[in-house]
Amino acid sequence: MFQPPNVSTGTSMRVLHIIGSIDPAAGGPTEVIRMIIQFRPPGHEAEVATLDHSGAPFLGAFPFRIHALGTEGASWYSPQLIPWLRNNLDRFDGVIVHGLWEFTSLAVLMVVAGRKPFFVFPHGMLDPYFKRRYPLKHLKKWFYWVLVQYWVLRTASRVMFTTELERDLATQSFWLWRWNPMVVSLGADPPGLQGDELIPALYQRFPELAATDERRRYLLFLSRIHPKKGCDLLLQAFARAAPAHAELHLILAGPDPTGMQPQLKRIAEQSGVADRVHFPGMLQGEAKWAAFALCEAFVLPSHQENFGIAVAEALACARPVLISDQINIHPEIAADGCGLVEPDTLEGTLRLLQRWLALPLAERLAMGQRCKDTFARRYDIRSNSAIILRTFESLQAQSSKPRSPEANREAN
Secondary structure, three states, rough: OOOOOOOOOOOEEEEEOOOOOOOHHOOOOHHHHHHHHHHHOOOOOEEEEEEOOOOHHHHHOOOEEEEEEEEEOOOOOOOOOOHHHHHHHHHHOEEEEEOOHHHHHHHHHHHOOOOOOEEEEOOOOOOOHHHOHHHHHHHHHHHHHHHHHHHHHHOEEEEEOOOOOHHHHHEEEEEOOOOOOEHHHHHHHHOOOOOHHHHHHHHHHHHHHHOOOOOOEEEEOOOOHHHHOOOOHHHHHHHHHHHHOOOOEEEEEEOOOOOOHHHHHHHHHHHOOOOHEEEEOOOOHHHHHHHHHHOOEEEEEOOEEEHHHHHHHHOOOOOEEEEEOEOOHHHHHHHOOOEEOOOOOOOHHHHHHHHHHHHHHHHHHOOOOHHHHHHHHEEHHHHHHHHHHHHHHHHHHHHHHOOOOHHHHOOO
C-alpha cells in the first residue's frame, strides 16, 4: 500500500470535492466525502460542489459548505458547473473528483486539469463486473471513455483505489488505460455512545424489532436494496436456514432506489418467513448504530463492492461480517478471521448462514473481538483520511521546490 511522506507544509490548504450527487441514498461516496472532511488534518478546509438542485432537502444535513449547482429536473448536466469552477478554482489547492461517467469529469478535464492537482475516486466504477453484467452499457461507455474519462484519469495526480484488489481489477475494464494509482483504505466513524444505549430508541421507531422472546437473534443487512447487493440471495438463503432456527430474524435495512422491496416481501411471504424479515428502510445516525448493536452478525452477499463502508462499520461495532468474495476487502477479512467469506451465489450465501449458525458461542465472541482489532489496524478513517490529504501536501511541497540545474537543462 502506498504511504505518502509524513510531511506537513504548515500552510492552510483548501480542497474541493466534486460529485454528481451527495444524496445519502446514493450510497457510499457521500459517506466517504463526509468522513474525509470531518477527519481532515488541522489546517485543511474543504467544500463540495455537486449537481444537486439547491432545493434538495438533504443538503442541510451536512456540516460543511456545499455548492449545489444543478438545475431542477436535470441530474447529469449542469450549465453552472464549468463557469463556477473557472471563477472559484483559484481558491483551492487541490480537487477530489468522486465517481466516473458524469458531466463532472468533463468539467474537470476542461477547467481543472493542468491548473491544479486533482485526485479521482472511481468508487468501484471501473470494476469489470459492470462490463460483464451490462455489456451494452459498456459499449456506450467506450465513447465517453475515449473522449473524456480516459484523459481525466490519465491527467489526474492520483487515481485513488480503496484496496489493492480494486486497483488490479480496474485495469480489466478497458484495454486503453493509463493512470497513477494510489491505494488508501477507507473506514468508518463509530459513534461516541455505546450501541447498546441506542437500542431503546430504535425499538420506539420500529416496535416490531422489540423482542418479546429474549432468545431472538438478528442478522443485519444494511445497504441499498438493490439486485447488485444480493438481497434476493440473502432472503432465499435465510428462508432455507430459518426453519432450523426459530429464534433467527433478518433485518433488511436501506433505501430502495429500484423498487425491489415488494419482490423481496413476496419471496418472504411465499417462503413462510414474512414475520421474521423486517424492512425498516434507510437507517442513519444513531438508528444505524443501534441496528449494528442489535444484530449478532452483518451479512452482505454483494455481487460487486469496491470496499463496503458498512462492512467497516460492522467491524467498528465488533460485529462479524458474512460477505461474498466479490467484496474487495474479503482477503483481509478472511486473513484476520473476523468474518466468513463465500461466493456470491445462493449456495454460497446459504453456506455463510449455515457456517455462522454452526459456530459455538465462544468462537462467535472471539470473532467479534478480532473485528475490533481489524478495524483499529486497517479501517480507522481518522488515520486513512489524513493520508489522502497529506498527499496533497506532498504534491504541493514538491511543486514549490526549485528545480535543479540538471532538471532545467532537461526541460530546455
